[in-house]
Amino acid sequence: MKKLYKGIHKFQESYFKKEEDFFKRISKGQTPEVLFITCSDSRVDPNLVTQSKPGELFIVRNVGNIIPPYDAIKDKNSVAAAIEFAVLDLKVKDIIVCGHSNCGAMQAIFKDEKEFDKMPHLRDWLRLALPVKKMIEKYCPNAHGESRQRIAEEENILAQLQNIQTYPFVVQALKKGKSISTAGIIISKQAGYALIIQRRICLRRLCMEKILEKSRNLILIAVVSSLAASIAAFLWGAAKTATIILNLVVSYGKDPLAAIALIELMDTFLIATALFIFAVGMYELFIKDINLPEWLVIHNLHDLKAKLGSVIILVMAVTFLKHLVEWRDPQGTLFYGIAIAVVSASLIAFSHFGGKD
Template identity: 40%
Template sequence: MQKLLDGIVKFRKDDFDTHKELFSSLKRQQKPHTLFISCSDSRINPNLITKTLPGELFIIRNIANLVPPYRYTAEYVSTTSAIEYAVLALNVENIIICGHSNCGGCDAGLNLPGLLVSMPHTKKWLELARPAREKVLATMNSEDPEAKEWMMEQFNVIEQLKNLWSYPYIRERVNAGTLQLSGWYYIIETGEVFIYDREEGAFGLANG
């Protein structure tokens, strides 16, 4: 706890003072340009990865960066209400689904129903990853656990993009050219980000 308290003091003395005008402009409103949906994993820092400042990203974090399909909006209201607010109230211009390497949530989702017996809520949440799991099992013949892990993490990003498309108000804005969807895959140990190319059906390294 002391480390966190020391961090508060350091932030106020250093970072806050550096960006004092920015924080002043954010006093009454926010105008983020991007909804960033990422995993709750402690190794993922959306602002650090994208070099963005406070006020730029509206961030949703959950286990395995999942998006409930539109038909489940009332069942998983924490995530779906945040998506709704970002698009309809904040008018974000982009939605990014950002998966990552060595994702514990994806690993658990791949190995359902054997895991998480003692965590029923987590198990229910990870049922949303079942379509990605089924695609991995149908596509991959190899028993290599690392290869399955990587495929699961990437297929999961693609499936969540499909789920976003099931939201009528998202489809409407994408078709109107006012909203862009993107799928990212972040490699923790290298810092590389791969972006899904829908036409190619593959992830390519982001290089500016």
């Protein structure tokens, strides 16, 4: 505290006396042109970074420079209150969302929520940034460490620029064209520069969205075709199973080929399962998320490949079981089993390590 007291005294005796006229002018009212939303991090100084004077920036600071969507917090939303005041009363011309490198909030969204049991308010606040985490897990599953951190910091700014456009009065101001504009910047504390990221990220996201939009119909055709093939395979397998069981009943279980036929049918059901997983995975990845059991949830392409790999292993195992039951060529069956074991081990290794850097 002594350091702060000394600082205040020094300010009053030196800087304030030199700029006394300036402070008298701004004491009569504020007319900032910029709403500057940034992180509470003690290393971020908006006025220092922008080289602006008191009265030029209307500053909002919170953990993670987060802007809650318009309806996200129904009661006592201080950020929303500040945005309303800045846009509707102060008539700011620009809204800046400013992030920074090594942001603790962007590190925290990837941690287990149990770590924040003693900080429930922080835990609930960080949940507002979970869309950033989900986006990275979906589109950048192999990003880890510093790479994931950098992506999260940049994408968080874009997410907040999107959130602020859920406020009706902001949308209305943006539609007027020159009345207000938005932008995002990220400060690198190590290199000492601020990078304007809105245009770069928006263009990247826009290009990806256009590509996905154009390919969405093709993906939907693939999804429907795979789903239809899966249903057809399931129905055909069910019909064949019923026929085999009926033959077994008629022959009093004496048909020696019935067991082999049932094993062969297992392949049909597994292939139908693979087609179903492929259809669901493509729909989740490229069209929209759907509520499914956990074993069917697919966050990224690695998840899809891992699940399909598991089905392939089962298909090979069933085929090997068929060879064992027939037992026509012991040596060939042995080599076939070894080959299946090697391929299965490779697929398991890929499933375990393939999603990591």
